[in-house]
Amino acid sequence: xxxxxxxxxxxRYQKLYANKLWHLILDFGAILLIVLLIIMWWIIRGSQWEIxxxxxxxxxxxxxxxIVYQEQPLSWKMSFEHPVIEGSxxxxxxxxxxSNQAKQPILVEYNCRSVDDGVTVNFASSSQPLTxxxxxxxGQIEAEASSSLSAILHWQxxxxxxENKVLCQLTTAIGQQTWREAEVEFVxxxxxxxxxxxxxxxxxxxxxxVGIGPLPPMVGLPTSYLVTWTIDNNGGDLSDxxxxxxxxxxxxxxxxxxxxxxxxxxxxxxxxINWRIADWSDExxxxxASFYVSINPNKEAVGKVLQLVRIGQxxxxxxxxxxxxxxxxxxxxxxxxxxxxxxxxGTV
Numbered sequence: 001x002x003x004x005x006x007x008x009x010x011x012r013y014q015k016l017y018a019n020k021l022w023h024l025i026l027d028f029g030a031i032l033l034i035v036l037l038i039i040m041w042w043i044i045r046g047s048q049w050e051i052x053x054x055x056x057x058x059x060x061x062x063x064x065x066x067i068v069y070q071e072q073p074l075s076w077k078m079s080f081e082h083p084v085i086e087g088s089x090x091x092x093x094x095x096x097x098x099s100n101q102a103k104q105p106i107l108v109e110y111n112c113r114s115v116d117d118g119v120t121v122n123f124a125s126s127s128q129p130l131t132x133x134x135x136x137x138x139g140q141i142e143a144e145a146s147s148s149l150s151a152i153l154h155w156q157x158x159x160x161x162x163e164n165k166v167l168c169q170l171t172t173a174i175g176q177q178t179w180r181e182a183e184v185e186f187v188x189x190x191x192x193x194x195x196x197x198x199x200x201x202x203x204x205x206x207x208x209x210v211g212i213g214p215l216p217p218m219v220g221l222p223t224s225y226l227v228t229w230t231i232d233n234n235g236g237d238l239s240d241x242x243x244x245x246x247x248x249x250x251x252x253x254x255x256x257x258x259x260x261x262x263x264x265x266x267x268x269x270x271x272x273i274n275w276r277i278a279d280w281s282d283e284x285x286x287x288x289a290s291f292y293v294s295i296n297p298n299k300e301a302v303g304k305v306l307q308l309v310r311i312g313q314x315x316x317x318x319x320x321x322x323x324x325x326x327x328x329x330x331x332x333x334x335x336x337x338x339x340x341x342x343x344x345x346g347t348v
Contacts, residue, residue: 072179073102074141074172076110078151078186084321085164086191090155091124096137099146106143107173111136112153115165115185124154155188162235162320164188191321192235196314198245198329199338200293201226207341210257216345217297217306217334224294225308226257227332229275231287237320241277245312245329246270247293250301254292261287273309295334297348305346308332 078096085092100106108130112121122135127149130139137151155164167183202211202225213223229243241262247253253266253273261284262277275289295306312329334346 066175067102067104069102069174069177072172072181073100073174074106074108074170075099075101076108076170076181078110078168078184080153080186080188082322083186083188084191084323085155085188086321087193092153092155092188094151094153095148096151097148098141100141100144102174103143104174105140107140109133109136109138109171110168111171112166112168112186115167116161121166122154124152126151162190162192164190189320189322190235191318191323192233194234194236194238194316194318194325195232196243196327196329197228197230197232198309198312198332199228199230200308200332200336201228201339202336203339203341205340213294215342217295217301217348219297219299219302219348222294222296223334224254224292225334225336226290227293227309228288228290229314229329231277231314231316233280233285233287235320236280236316236318236325238280238316238318238325239278241275241280241287241314241316243275243289243312243314243329244272246272246310248295248307248310248333250295250297250306251293251308252295254294257290257292259289260284262289264289264291266291273312301348304348306334306348308334 076096076098078094080092080094083092084090110130111134112123113119114121120135123132123137126132126137128139129141130137130149130151132138153166164187166186166188168186169183170181172179172181202215202223203209204226210226211224214221215223217223231241231243253268253271255266256264261280262275264273264275266273273291277287280287293308295308297306309329309332311331313326314329315324315326317324334348335344336342336346
């Protein structure tokens with residue numbers, strides 16, 4: 001039965017294929033089918049290759065490409081709270097604020113030099129993360145780190161100028177990229193030196209007699225002494241200069257002897273001597289105020305060294321150095337500690 005069906009269909013196909021038109025259609029269809037099968041096989045094969053490539057790529061180690069920065073990513077600022085040089089050697093405290101905008105650590109080198117002579121101005125110390133290297137600051141600032149640090153700039157005086165200029169330069173690096181920033185100038189004022197003295201004389205340093213009366217002092221006989229207050233100014237812009245002291249219990253005020261500036265006064269009620277100078281506008285390096293005091297010892301003073309002027313105080317404002325100078329004035333007695341001829345002859 002099945003065999004008959006197959007033979008019947010074969011006969012029909014042979015009759016159909018015998019027709020030329022159907023012959024062409026069937027041949028073309030067969031070729032088209034073969035081509036479609038080849039295309040489908042190629043597409044499937046290509047897709048499988050891409051999938052395989054993606055799988056392989058996913059297992060490959062990731063290679064980090066270096067980041068190229070168009071500009072220096074570190075913000076850096078150094079400042080000084082009190083930029084004044086005092087004396088021949090000074091340590092100036094600096095504050096450095098920084099911010100690393102990069103997502104990578106950045107290497108830092110910071111160096112300073114004097115404008116006047118080109119000599120390196122060294123840092124003496126620094127807080128983390130930077131350390132001292134060849135006199136400058138060196139170290140690494142971590143990625144995206146923002147903070148501040150303190151450093152000490154050690155200044156060794158090289159000139160007599162009232163102003164000293166220093167140039168500092170920042171150099172940074174990330175990988176192969178390096179940046180050298182323009183130098184930044186800092187101006188430091190020189191404070192100079194302001195000092196005072198208080199001395200009592202019977203004979204001046206030049207040998208001139210300025211005192212009157214017996215030496216050593218004697219009971220019932222007055223002896224007068226010259227007291228001199230001095231202020232020496234080397235480089236300051238001084239104002240509101242004040243000297244004051246109180247007379248000793250056995251001493252008597254006799255009046256002004258000489259004055260090179262300001263006003264000298266005596267407060268009889270409080271037994272206090274005051275010397276005031278409002279401004280020091282001229283170029284004179286020294287100002288002095290001199291006055292006389294005397295003693296007239298009684299019997300109870302025998303064998304004693306008597307006090308002429310008690311310990312005093314002095315002060316002066318310095319607009320240039322932005323500071324106040326101040327200190328004590330020494331006690332002065334009949335022993336005349338500053339009189340080269342009659343020193344030590346103050347016992348009644």
